[in-house]
Amino acid sequence: MGRATLIGFSAVAMWALLALLTDASGKVPPFLLSAITFSIGTGVGLIARLVMPAAGKSQKIPPQVWLIGIAGLFGYHFFYFTALRNAPAVEASLIAYLWPLLIVLGSALMPGEKLAWNHVVGALLGLAGTVLIVTKGGGIAFDARYVFGYAMAAVCAVLWSSYSLLSRRFPSVPTSIITWFCAATAVLSLACHLALEQTVLPEGAGQWLAVLGLGLMPVGAAFYAWDIGVKRGNIQVLGAASYAAPLLSTLVLIGAGVAEPSPRILAACLLITGGAVLAAKSLFQRKPDVAESGVKA
Numbered sequence: 119m120g121r122a123t124l125i126g127f128s129a130v131a132m133w134a135l136l137a138l139l140t141d142a143s144g145k146v147p148p149f150l151l152s153a154i155t156f157s158i159g160t161g162v163g164l165i166a167r168l169v170m171p172a173a174g175k176s177q178k179i180p181p182q183v184w185l186i187g188i189a190g191l192f193g194y195h196f197f198y199f200t201a202l203r204n205a206p207a208v209e210a211s212l213i214a215y216l217w218p219l220l221i222v223l224g225s226a227l228m229p230g231e232k233l234a235w236n237h238v239v240g241a242l243l244g245l246a247g248t249v250l251i252v253t254k255g256g257g258i259a260f261d262a263r264y265v266f267g268y269a270m271a272a273v274c275a276v277l278w279s280s281y282s283l284l285s286r287r288f289p290s291v292p293t294s295i296i297t298w299f300c301a302a303t304a305v306l307s308l309a310c311h312l313a314l315e316q317t318v319l320p321e322g323a324g325q326w327l328a329v330l331g332l333g334l335m336p337v338g339a340a341f342y343a344w345d346i347g348v349k350r351g352n353i354q355v356l357g358a359a360s361y362a363a364p365l366l367s368t369l370v371l372i373g374a375g376v377a378e379p380s381p382r383i384l385a386a387c388l389l390i391t392g393g394a395v396l397a398a399k400s401l402f403q404r405k406p407d408v409a410e411s412g413v414k415a
Contacts, residue, residue, distance in 0.1 A: 126347010126356045132340035134366030138374055139336065142328035144320050148199045149311035151329070156191070156304035158333020159341065163297025166342070183291055187299035190281025191341065192306045197273045205267020209260055211252050213271035215364065219245055220279035221357030222397070228286060228353070237354040240397030244361025247389030251364045255382045282348045282357075293345045300341065358397030365390045 143151060201210040222241040226233035249258075260268065285291075311317070320326045332338075347356050365386055371377035 120351060122346055122349075123351035123355055125343050126351045127359055127362075129340040129344035129347060130356075130360050130363045131366060132335040132343070133363045134370055135331070136336040137367045138370050138376065139328045139332045141376065142325065143332065144325040144328075145318050146320055146325075146329070147311065147315040147318055148195075148202075149307045149315055150317060150319075151332070152195050152199075152307035152337075153304050153311055154329055155333040155337035156300045156307060158330060159300040159338035160297055160304060162334060162338040163294060163300060163342065167294060167297070177290070177292065179291060179295060180288070183288055183295065184298075186281055186284045187295065188302045188306075190277060190285075191299045192303040193277045194274050194281070195303070195307065196310065197270045197277065201267045201270035201274060203267070204270060205264035206259075206261075208252055208256075209258060209264070210267055210271040212249060212258065213268055214274040215248055215252070215361075216245070216272075216275040217279040217282075218357045218360035220275055221282050221360070222354050224279055224283045225353045225357065228283060231353065233354065236396050237358060240358040240393040240395075241361070243393030243396065244358055244390045247386040247393065248361050248364050250382050250386040250389070251368055255380075279357075282344070283353070285345060285348050286353060289349045291349075293342055293349075296342050296345050300338075352398075355394075355398045359394040361390050362394060 140151070146154070198210075198214055201214060219241045222237050223233070225231045225237075320329050365383075368377060368383060368386075372379050372383070
């Protein structure tokens with residue numbers, strides 16, 4: 119598998135820590151937590167600029183890239199939090215987690231991409247595994263009273279899949295631009311917090327360390343890694359493999375003693391792993407990453 123695809127998948131692995139670290143961060147309201155962690159994520163980018171070689175020539179960033187980036191990072195979180203406020207968490211989370219499938223299907227519209235049956239079936243298997251995890255083996259009950267929340271969750275799925283696919287249209291835009299997307303998201307999240315929430319800060323060193331961990335990995339380095347993956351990696355494989363995030367998150371919670379293992383988790387593991395392997399079938403025939411095929415990143 120190509121290097122850029124693996125880097126993109128490292129973002130999925132880091133997102134698996136989101137639930138554990140969020141739980142450990144205490145009762146910090148979501149928009150405030152977003153503001154703090156995206157500020158840390160901004161710091162990750164600024165430090166990277168200091169330690170990594172600077173680009174030889176500054177590049178003018180097209181206005182649409184700014185719109186895509188800020189709408190992707192801030193928009194996703196805004197609508198996700200809104201969905202959870204207006205619909206049951208299980209159903210809202212499942213709708214929001216349609217984004218990997220939308221990435222796989224939407225890739226068919228991208229120049230130079232070819233959508234095969236194994237990509238679609240692999241993504242559907244991943245979705246089935248995610249249903250098992252999120253519902254905890256129970257049923258799904260969509261209620262008309264929560265239609266607004268469901269709609270907000272659907273907007274989440276469309277926003278993140280669109281951000282991922284459209285980012286691929288600008289492979290020459292450097293990943294360092296994520297620094298400013300994180301900064302804008304932090305500022306907008308703080309504004310939402312001040313307008314909508316009561317301030318509750320982390321208590322004690324443990325909760326502050328959890329918040330720091332969130333900012334460094336799931337809300338920091340992960341977005342930089344994802345940018346590399348969606349711009350230069352195999353977008354269909356990344357989409358299908360993204361369903362590993364809720365599985366890995368559950369395994370992390372089990373390892374931390376927060377959740378209990380069950381046959382349902384094993385079944386989800388088989389479905390998601392099988393789906394990712396099926397989606398990646400073409401890679402074993404050595405389809406190169408974009409970066410390796412001569413496109414400048």
